[in-house]
Amino acid sequence: MKDPILQSKPEEVETHSGVAREDRRDLAGYLSEALADTYLLYVKTQGFHWNVVGPLFYSLHKLTEEQYEDMAEAIDTLAERIRAIGFPAPSSFHQFKLVASVEEETGMPTAEQMIQQLVDGNEICSRKLRKAVSEADRVGDVKTADLLTERIGQHEENAWMLRALLA
Template sequence: MKIDIGITEEDRGKIADGLSRLLADTYTLYLKTHNFHWNVKGPMFQTLHVMFETHYTELALAVDDIAERIRTLGFPAPGTYKQFVELSSIKEDEGVPEARDMIRLLVEGQEACVRTARSIFPICDATNDEPTADLLTQRMQVHEKNAWMLRSLLEG
């Protein structure tokens, strides 16, 4: 059945493409955060273990919201590791970094998600896609706050 929500199929496709990149970044950051949760050690173990769990739990819920928005726009959501690797701006890390490096890498991942979300706004604004803009705003708020909290652990 044809989708008639006031946004052309071409524009919905552009938005879905951007959201697919955000989905890939979010899922990649989820995996990285979960990996670091399992493997962190050192004097900040308890703090980081709990913080990383909070972050990956939130990311696990976020991927569903992003994928469902892609589906709402009428396009398939990417869902394979191969697709995520191709779409994500966040790269995997080799080995198990030291705790401070984990924090730094997660700050970079959180900020990458913000940049990806921000890059989708022009097409949302042009097409009056407020639901996607709202989702992007929420994601940016979470990622910016997480980046700040992580960054704060490296100061002082």
């Protein structure tokens, strides 16, 4: 006999936060895209951290470690925000790849190509997050807007630090 306690599964839940269900659903979509992009950028950043070689090894190894550790925390925060506004968070590579704009890397690029891909990925995240912040502001979800605004700043800083290595 199956234990009924273990039969629980995540579903949409009704909330009374002052944001309409349809607006929360749309925000959950934006947050899911942010989660997917952040997760794929996290994986790419960590993979480059492991595989970078050359004269920039030490600085790029350290920088990418700081960046992927920050993204690991952001991933959790984004997924929990989706749950807090009442919707299940996507949780598979398949689901992420359906909505992400950041593309995975399956080869072994040069250090310069790695850096450029990480700059591009962070800029993709920043651009998409701006749209999500506008939507969160429009519907009065200040918590989501604040969370995403903070992420924009981090992605912009990441891109700036990486671009400086290419200068």
